[in-house]
Amino acid sequence: EEKLREAQERAKAEGADGTNESKRKEKEAHILNVHEDPVLSKAIVYFFPPDKETKFGNRNSAGGEDILLGGLSIRPDHCRVKNEGGKLSLTVREQCKVLVNGQEMPAGTTELNHNDRLSLGTNYYFVVVNPEQAKSPPEEGWPEVDWDFLNREIAKAQGLSVDVNWSAMTEEEKRRALLNDELVQVMPRVTEANALSLEMKRGISF
Incomplete structure (x- = not known):
């Protein structure tokens, strides 16, 4: 809710109907938030201005970063996104947790x-929007990214089975699949709890 209010205040500053922001979205690369509540998804936008490097960091230890986020798992100068001629590159620092398409990124630079x-x-959690690249979709089209899609992708990258054929399964296999599905749903909370334990040096892993 706090994030949504921030987004609404930003839109209000740009105009009652968010006209300026809408025009920027049509031309400028940006990211949109993905939220468990569909109403709150895509309510927050962060732009990547052309020929500029945008820095992400922790709001409690700001050091000149452009976008400040909260939480113990966000470090100072957590990562950077550079927009060079419409092409985006992501640079991740050591020991900073960043996932792209469910895969944890090592320190270094990769394309977005x-x-x-x-x-x-x-x-x-965000989805990347690059208006120029969006004009050339793959043959199967761009997948719709929502909370369920994103978390299943992360779970699959962590080795959990998320693609099941119910008609070919026994009752026992269906029971296990349902338990697995529940695990997929709770994984974001487990990840957050483990990160908090690590930051507080409790030595507890769930």
Whole structure:
């Protein structure tokens, strides 16, 4: 709710109907938040201005970053996104948790493309929008990214089975699949709890 209010205040500052922001979305690369509540998804937008490097960091230890996020899992100068000629690149620092399309990124630089899923720390989930790349969709089209899609992708990257054929399963297999599905839903909370334990040096892992 706090994030939604921030987004609404930003839109109000740009105009009652958010006209300026809408025009920027049509031309400028950006990310949109993905939230468990569909009403709150895509309510927050962060732009990547052309020929500029945008820095993400923790709001409690700001050091000149452009976008400040909260939470123990967000570090100072957590990562950076550079927009060079309409092409985006992501640079991740050592020991900073960043996922792209469910895969944890090592320290270094990698490309970011339209419709990529970007996760920062344990609380922030986004989808990348690059208007120029969006004009050339793959043959099967761009997948619709929502909370369920994003978390299943992360769970699959962590080795959980998320693709099941119910008609070919025995009752026991269906029971296990249902338990697995519940595990997929709770994984974001487990990840957050583990990150909190690590930051507080409790030595507890769930």
